[in-house]
Amino acid sequence: AVNNFVFSKDGNFVYATASNTSNIVIFQRDSLTGNLTFKGEVSASSISYSRGILTISPDDEFLYVGQALSLDIYRRNKVTGSIAFLTRQFLGGTGFSSMIISEDGKFLYTADSYM
Numbered sequence: 777a778v779n780n781f782v783f784s785k786d787g788n789f790v791y792a793t794a795s796n797t798s799n800i801v802i803f804q805r806d807s808l809t810g811n812l813t814f815k816g817e818v819s820a821s822s823i824s825y826s827r828g829i830l831t832i833s834p835d836d837e838f839l840y841v842g843q844a845l846s847l848d849i850y851r852r853n854k855v856t857g858s859i860a861f862l863t864r865q866f867l868g869g870t871g872f873s874s875m876i877i878s879e880d881g882k883f884l885y886t887a888d889s890y891m
Contacts, residue, residue, distance in 0.1 A: 782830040782839075789815070789857035791839055793828035800828075800841060800850075802857050815857055820848060829874060834881045838862075842875050842886065 781792035783805070790803040790812055798820040803812040820841070829842040832852070839850040839859050846866050850859035872886035 780828055780830050782832055784832055784852065784854075784857070785834070785836040786854065789852075791830055791832075791859070793830065793841065800830075800839075800859065802859070804857055818850075818859055818861070820861075829872070831875055831877055831884075833877055834879055840875065840877070840884065842872060847875075847884075847886075 777795045778792045778801075779795055781790055783790055787807065788805055790805055792801045792803070793799075794801060799817040800820070801817045802815040804815050805812055831840050832838065833840070836854055837852055839852055841848045841850070845868075846864050848864050849862045851862055852859055867886065872888055875884060875886045877884050
């Protein structure tokens with residue numbers, strides 16, 4: 777079952793996390809019908825995204841996936857929708873429940889689970 781999903785800013789792709797998996801699933805969206813076509817999935821391998829929080833940078837270049845105490849950053853290919861892992865950042869606190877990127881793309885904010 778899908779737990780979280782996000783549309784690319786151009787509306788052409790959807791990225792989703794699902795229960796009991798470490799995969800990010802990629803769909804392409806038909807702009808006329810709205811139908812989604814499975815394009816593939818990328819495994820995070822060492823971390824479960826079963827409750828992953830997703831957001832995309834304002835410039836549509838990066839996909840951010842948060843889970844528990846870490847944040848994974850992927851570079852997006854705007855033409856194919858594919859993603860490539862760049863880095864994992866470990867965050868302090870007790871885990872976060874939401875995140876947002878500033879409109880200028882300079883800052884990413886997270887809300888702690890126990891705020």
